[in-house]
Amino acid sequence: MNHAAEPIHSSISGGFLRHYMDIIADKALPYQWQVISGQRGPNPTVNNFRIAAGEVKGEFGGVPYQDTDLSKWLDAVGCALRNRRDASLEAIADAVIETIANAQDADGYLDTYYQLVRPNEKWTDPDSHELYCFGHMIEAGVAYWEGTGKTRLLEVACRMADHVCRVFGPEAGQLHGYRGHEIIEMALCRLFRATGETRYRDTAVWFVHARRDTPEQFYQATRKEGNPLDYGCWGWGDPERETSSYEHVTGHAVRAMYLYAGMADVAQLTGDEALLAHCRELLDEVTRRQMYITGGIGTTSVLEAYTYPYDLPNDTMYAETCASIGLCFFAHRMLMMQPDGELSDVIERCIYNILPAAIAQDGQHYFYVNPLQVNEEACRRDPLKTHVKPVRQAWYECACCPPNLARFFSSLPRYTATVQEGRLWLHLYAQGCTSFKLGGANITVAQHTDYPMEGRVRITVATDKPTAFALMLRIPGWCRRFWIDGRPGSSGMLSRGYLAIERNWSGETVLTLEMDMTPYMMQAHPRVREDSGKIVLTRGPVVYCCEEADNGALVEDLRASASAPIEQTWQNDVPGFGEYVGLSVPGKASSAAALAEERLYFPVEMSARNVTVKAIPYCLWGERVPGEMTVWIGRL
Ligand SMILES: [Zn+2]
Structure with a gap:
């Protein structure tokens, strides 16, 4: 087992991101354990493992991929314990890991749905979630080992991976394809990095390349007559499409991302430049043409897909x-392969918008x-919006x-x-510290900041030995003006979105990066028909939305003045979040006379009400009074 430490260690100790890490550690993980262990009402997740382990009697409950609720939770616990030890959480995890180990078959197989419900049908349904369950448990094994140093779950993971490596591959007697739900590619690469066992890497490579090299074998069994669920998402070796004629990302949004992430892992581990280039095409296709301003992807609920x-x-x-x-x-x-500010911008768009929006401040409610x-009535009464x-x-x-x-x-x-x-790349700004070794020197780079509430980042570089290297500071794509130690910077100074500070560092050096946080309006590409004539209020990386709580009903009727300055006010009305910056701008809404109209259609009214359009960060929507919400509003 290769226990080599990562060459770099980063921590986040305060600010926005730490706030959400703490919600997870302090509130969500205990709550989620109560849910999946059945303490908050019937939930079969942990019980399925107990039945499979012979600890209790009963029948399997839930969906075929129910196991992943527990494996993802253990993955999260492993990551959280790496940030901060928590003896009670660790004790719960250790105990359930014993159950998991006891539930595993002697040949390494572990999927309680098949073990308990279809024991004679393992690896017979190429559309099953078996590889998804395997992949998540393997990821959990690595994460828990990284977080605690304990190998019990990692050993379970290795036995599962060994099983996969025996069952799948190009040799006679092995299965040559299985569609399922992707993640095994990422998981095997992660396990290879943790253990150095090359068969895990080689099988991951096979899973990716088999799609391209032997697509008929890989997909044949899954193209069943009349199968209504074609989640095809590969864009890579799809038998109905040559790779070279690849045009657009298609299919199930989550499966596609998991596969592409696994392809990127394989490209990194094998140095496959063609695969890397193809991955970049796919990523650009998603982020430049099919991504919401919040970082959301997946346009339609039909097959949860891109259109x-x-x-x-x-x-x-x-x-x-x-x-x-x-x-x-x-x-x-x-x-990790190709530092590029556009990639960091994508991550930043997600972590300040859609992802924090998906969890409540209490850690117990989710989107x-x-x-x-x-609007609530549409969710209730429009069959196309019930999801x-x-x-x-x-x-x-x-x-x-x-x-x-x-x-x-x-x-x-x-x-x-x-x-x-040989450079240190700072991709995200957050209160915290990064330490690494370079040329025999121990170096720490500390960030002191309240980003993204404020645009100032004080960076302290400390080294125990004079060392020359470049500190690469990301200047976000949204940032139009910035200053380094008070001197204005310009886009001409940037390379792929990063500013190089080349120095022979010694002792302790303090730098200050200041990014202009003046709020601004964004518009969509004219081809985005849904957003035609509309704008979004933004501040730094944070996307704002208008809620009924601040603006009254009919928030879609609001039109903001694009020429007026946007006011900022510090607000503190979201329990548990603390202070945030609210935005407001002069605007218009329909007149009282128009609102009182009984006709459905009438001549264009000449008058409109003057209103103040008020907006809060999208990630906080629905945290106060439930009601209407819109991100895009009309432009005056
Ligand atoms: Zn999901």
Whole structure:
């Protein structure tokens, strides 16, 4: 077992991101354990493992991928314990890991649905979630080992991975394909990095390349006659489409992101430049043509899929929380190979907008679907919008998102900085510290900031030995003016979105980066028909929305003056969040006479009410009084 430490360690100790990490550690993880262990009402997740382990008698309950609610929770606990030890949480996890180990078959197989319900049908349904369950448990094994140093779950994971490596591959007697729900590619790569066992890497490579090299074998069994659920999402070796004629990302948004992230892992581990280039095409296709301004992806609830470029409806979309987590996985892997501010911008868009919006301040309520426009009656009465919830829910029957959000937020420190090309790249600004070794020197880079509430970041570089290297500061894509130690910077100074500070560092050096946080308005590409004539209020990376609580009903009737200055006020009305910046701008809304009209249609009215359009960060929508919400509003 290779126990080599990562060459870099980052922590987040305060500010916005730490706030959400603390919600997860202090509130969400204890709550989620109570839910999945059945303490808050019937929930079969943990019980399924207890039955499979022979600890209790009973029948399997829940959905075929029910196991992943527990494996994702353990993944999150592992990541959270890495940030901060918590003896009671660790004791709960250790105990359930014993149950999991006892539930595993002697040959490494572990999927309680098949073990308890269809024991003679393992690996017979290519559309099953077996590989999804395997992949998540393998990821949990690595995360728990990284967080605690304990190997019990990692050993379970290795036995599962060994099983997969035996069952799947190009040899006679092995299965040559299985569609399922992707994640095994990422999981095997992660396990290879943790253990150094090359068969895990090789099988991950096979899973990716088999789609391209032997697509008929890989997909054949899944293209069943009359199968209504074609989640095709590969864009890579799809047998109905040559790779070279690839045009657009298609299919199930979460599966696509998980596959692409696995492809990026394989590209990194094998040095496959063609695969890397293809991954970049796919990422650009998603983020430049099919991503919401909040970081949401997945345009339609039908098969939870993408549709076509620039199709971004605000009220019928899917925008599943897991899909944006997958997008961060993908963008981060690409960033590790090729530092590029556009990739960090994508991650930042997700972590300050859609992802914090998906969890309430109490850590006990969640969004699965993340709309940009909501009214409660539509959710209730429009059959096309019943998947959209106007308030965060305590749990879901398909509860993929809550524990996935927990593991993602708990792992945020690893997104902040990387050492590449002998340089330190700061990708995210957050109160905290990064330490690494370079040329025999121990170096720490501390950030002192309240970003994104404020644009000032004080960076302290400390080294125990004089060392020359470049500190690469990301200047976000939204940032139009910035200053380094009070001197104005310009876009001409940037390379791929980063500003290089080359020095021979010694002792302690303090730098100050100041980013202009003046609020501004954004518009969509004219091809986004849904947003035609509309604007969004933004401040730094934070996207704002207008709520009924501040503006009254009919928030979509608001029109903001594009020429007036945007006012900022500090507000403190979201319990548990603390102070945030609210925005307001002069605008118009329909006159009282228009509102009183009994006719459905009438000549254009000449008068309109003067109103103040008020907006709050999108991530805080629905935290006060439930009501209407819209991100996009009319432009005067
Ligand atoms: Zn989900």
